[in-house]
Amino acid sequence: MGIEVPMIVVTLFWAAIGGLGPFLVPRNTDRGLVRTMLVLTAVCCYMFWLVAYLCQLNPLFGPRMDAKVLIAMQREWS
Amino acid sequence: MGSLFRSQEMTLCQLFLQSEAAYACVSELGELGLVQFRDLNPDVNAFQRKFVNEIRRCDEMERILRFLDKEVRKDGIPILETGENPEAPQPREMIDLEATFEKLENEMREINANSEALKRNYLELTELKHILRKTQNFFDEMQHDSNPIRQDEDANLLQPSLSAEGPSEVHASSLKLGFVAGVILRERIPAFERMLWRVCRGNVFLRHTEIESPLEDPHTGNEVFKSVFIIFFQGDQLKNRVRKICEAFRATLYPCPETPTERREMAFGVMTRIEDLTTVLGQTQDHRHRVLVAAAKNINIWFLKVHKIKAIYHTLNLFNLDVTQKCLIGECWCPVVDLDRIRLSLRRGTELSGAAVPSILNRMDTAEVPPTYNKTNKFTSAYQNIVDAYGVANYREVNPAPFTVITFPFLFAVMFGDLGHGLVMAFLALFLVWKENWIMSRKIEGEIFGTIFGGRYIIFLMGLFSIYTGIIYNDVFSKSINIFGSRWTANRSVYDFQHHHPKEGDAFQMDPILDYRNTSGPYPFGIDPAWMLADNKISFINSFKMKMSVILGVMQMMFGIVLSCFNHVFFGRMINVFCEFIPQVLFLACLFGYLVVLIFYKWVNFTAYESGCAPSLLIGLINMFLFKYQDNPPNNKDGTPCLLNQFYSAQKSFQSFLVLLALFCVPWMLCIKPFIMYRRWKAAHNSVPLHNVVDENGHAEGPVKADHAHGGGHDDHGGGNGDHFDTGNVIIYQAIHTIEFCLGIISNTASYLRLWALSLAHAQLSEVLWTMVMKFSFSINGWGGIPLLFFLFMAWAGLTLAILVAMEGMSAFLHALRLHWVEFQNKFYGGQGYPFQPFSFSSMLDAKPADD
Numbered sequence: 001m002g003i004e005v006p007m008i009v010v011t012l013f014w015a016a017i018g019g020l021g022p023f024l025v026p027r028n029t030d031r032g033l034v035r036t037m038l039v040l041t042a043v044c045c046y047m048f049w050l051v052a053y054l055c056q057l058n059p060l061f062g063p064r065m066d067a068k069v070l071i072a073m074q075r076e077w078s
Numbered sequence: 079m080g081s082l083f084r085s086q087e088m089t090l091c092q093l094f095l096q097s098e099a100a101y102a103c104v105s106e107l108g109e110l111g112l113v114q115f116r117d118l119n120p121d122v123n124a125f126q127r128k129f130v131n132e133i134r135r136c137d138e139m140e141r142i143l144r145f146l147d148k149e150v151r152k153d154g155i156p157i158l159e160t161g162e163n164p165e166a167p168q169p170r171e172m173i174d175l176e177a178t179f180e181k182l183e184n185e186m187r188e189i190n191a192n193s194e195a196l197k198r199n200y201l202e203l204t205e206l207k208h209i210l211r212k213t214q215n216f217f218d219e220m221q222h223d224s225n226p227i228r229q230d231e232d233a234n235l236l237q238p239s240l241s242a243e244g245p246s247e248v249h250a251s252s253l254k255l256g257f258v259a260g261v262i263l264r265e266r267i268p269a270f271e272r273m274l275w276r277v278c279r280g281n282v283f284l285r286h287t288e289i290e291s292p293l294e295d296p297h298t299g300n301e302v303f304k305s306v307f308i309i310f311f312q313g314d315q316l317k318n319r320v321r322k323i324c325e326a327f328r329a330t331l332y333p334c335p336e337t338p339t340e341r342r343e344m345a346f347g348v349m350t351r352i353e354d355l356t357t358v359l360g361q362t363q364d365h366r367h368r369v370l371v372a373a374a375k376n377i378n379i380w381f382l383k384v385h386k387i388k389a390i391y392h393t394l395n396l397f398n399l400d401v402t403q404k405c406l407i408g409e410c411w412c413p414v415v416d417l418d419r420i421r422l423s424l425r426r427g428t429e430l431s432g433a434a435v436p437s438i439l440n441r442m443d444t445a446e447v448p449p450t451y452n453k454t455n456k457f458t459s460a461y462q463n464i465v466d467a468y469g470v471a472n473y474r475e476v477n478p479a480p481f482t483v484i485t486f487p488f489l490f491a492v493m494f495g496d497l498g499h500g501l502v503m504a505f506l507a508l509f510l511v512w513k514e515n516w517i518m519s520r521k522i523e524g525e526i527f528g529t530i531f532g533g534r535y536i537i538f539l540m541g542l543f544s545i546y547t548g549i550i551y552n553d554v555f556s557k558s559i560n561i562f563g564s565r566w567t568a569n570r571s572v573y574d575f576q577h578h579h580p581k582e583g584d585a586f587q588m589d590p591i592l593d594y595r596n597t598s599g600p601y602p603f604g605i606d607p608a609w610m611l612a613d614n615k616i617s618f619i620n621s622f623k624m625k626m627s628v629i630l631g632v633m634q635m636m637f638g639i640v641l642s643c644f645n646h647v648f649f650g651r652m653i654n655v656f657c658e659f660i661p662q663v664l665f666l667a668c669l670f671g672y673l674v675v676l677i678f679y680k681w682v683n684f685t686a687y688e689s690g691c692a693p694s695l696l697i698g699l700i701n702m703f704l705f706k707y708q709d710n711p712p713n714n715k716d717g718t719p720c721l722l723n724q725f726y727s728a729q730k731s732f733q734s735f736l737v738l739l740a741l742f743c744v745p746w747m748l749c750i751k752p753f754i755m756y757r758r759w760k761a762a763h764n765s766v767p768l769h770n771v772v773d774e775n776g777h778a779e780g781p782v783k784a785d786h787a788h789g790g791g792h793d794d795h796g797g798g799n800g801d802h803f804d805t806g807n808v809i810i811y812q813a814i815h816t817i818e819f820c821l822g823i824i825s826n827t828a829s830y831l832r833l834w835a836l837s838l839a840h841a842q843l844s845e846v847l848w849t850m851v852m853k854f855s856f857s858i859n860g861w862g863g864i865p866l867l868f869f870l871f872m873a874w875a876g877l878t879l880a881i882l883v884a885m886e887g888m889s890a891f892l893h894a895l896r897l898h899w900v901e902f903q904n905k906f907y908g909g910q911g912y913p914f915q916p917f918s919f920s921s922m923l924d925a926k927p928a929d930d
Binding site for chain 2: 002036040041045053059066069
């Protein structure tokens, strides 16, 4: 799994909600409101994910851990 | 455009109603609730209006209904809540109603008077019964007590009392010993006793005993505790004194026969009379109950009817009478889209009343600004309230409410981000939404609950977004979850703790080059769980959250400026698009939009290999304003810190260009608009005669027309429509506007950092709570740990709910509110309008219970 895979998956997901969703809203009185909600939700959530993703792309420093935590990490996570 | 994006188009209408049909028509309009009437006689006081008498009659009916309601509640009879909504009765039905109410009231008052008299009688008899019983005890005791010891005294005291001749006075061989018996409130006994002692100098003998069962006060209906007393004294003077004192203490005296036989007879008599009274009382109560039960069935409907009649006459009082007295003329605001429905209900009203001439609804032209009317439903009304709490939108300007629906919960969640807390909040709100109808039918009182219930949809969305942001922050009650596998691994030999054991408190900083599995990309969703365990977690999270705050803030502000463009175009103020909107966008984009681009650029472009030389964003931004650039090439050999390096080669010229462009926007915003307005005014002024002739076409004079053309835009202060151009006013207004915007951009961007501050505070608080409370409970081994864990979990859960969800939620809510009111809305929102308050029975009746 490269850098691109999550990028593409999440982007497509939110693009679908924000881009395709508005066209699927049934035609009734609140159509405009629901469309606005879909687009804004997609924009907000995507931006939020993107910021969190990109800021970890090239970390400039690493986490400093207690040795005990490191031992636990080695045992539990690898 | 959808319904909520702008307020409804309103029109002023004139109503001509036949006198006979007016009542029925207004009643129909009240059921419809889409018309706001204007007062056509504002200088006539309330007592001189046409339908004063009818309103007085309604007041009288309401008074009777309130009286009946009180009586019904006193008896604890359930009031029938049918939830049905009766039509306003015809005026002729009002007389029937009045008659019914009056009859009921008289009946009730009679029953009450009767039952009060009966109860008083009953009370007296009961008291007498107790007196007879208790005094009997006194006499018995005395006989018993004094016999062996004080035989002579016994002769003096008791013999006479047994062979009495007066009702309460006794003759002994040489001395008269009298007594009075009565009943007094229990709490007055000590004072009574002391007073007797002092006034009679200790020459009276008081015995008292408590009546165990409480008695009912016939007037108030309260239960009172009383005591029976008996006083022995000697001589007439003392007797008078004692009687006076009894009177002063509101003691009721009862005649008490001397001899036991007489007393017994009397007791028998009293008992029979009490029994009779009880039957009569029971019958009276039954009657009262029947009347009240019958009333309770209808009382709510009656209330509704009377309220409606009263509201209709109040509205009719706003109308003007035609000269011929045959026609009522009213003016009202109504939404243009609903004109047909209004006409329909007018026709129905006319038909109902059987009037020959139809009612007429005419649209009128007006220079006045119409009220703002946003059609909301149960989901959007809470958001509309949030916006309206700041200021009601100008007529037809962009309404921020539909955007607030998402951005508000989102910004809240950025500050509140925690999966666990979000779940709690979402489920609470979901419960309220699910049980909505049930809760509404219960009519639960309480302001706090009302607020929370009113905002249930907002809270639900806030919870959902908090779940999302919580996942991104990787925070569940301050713990993190490792779904995709942390990208930080401790596999190098440095971390080989099997071979060299670490010392206590040894810490290792992981190397982003060697320990980070960058090839597979970063942790795909949210913050890497490794950071949550790190000692330097905060410095990483801070950098992330600060940048995120700025990015979100710039985006929202830019969005607000774009919305202002919609306003300018809608109101036809193209001058504002070129003189305000474009320079504003440029100003924001050149300064902070550029900063956002740099943030992304730095994330993508600088890897750990040049981590020491990644340029600092903050210092770079400051130097950008100061035009300070470091010339020496990267890989500093001369000791200057390389964080002052440039991001890219043409940085200096590009940044200088951006700053100059932003600076150029200031005079652009400041000067061009007043200048153009002046030119326009001058051109219009030179051709005034011609202009007015054109305008004369059925409309009023020029200035009004010009004002109307602006569509309620009060933005163009002192515009070019007067006889002289108010240069000073226009320039000052524009200067204030410009300065406010330019300083606002900087201070508002800083203000968005509250997103970082609050989310940091929230995360830290929940972590502290975990460490201080929950973690401690894991530290005890053995059986003792079980109750400890149990109680500490309760404490932790309680504090989580009270502090982290309720209090922190409140503070995040307030900050999200501020970000919307100030930072977002001041980019485009006027908020100078006034709300549309239609004449509507349903809203009137909903508001009614709150007043009572």
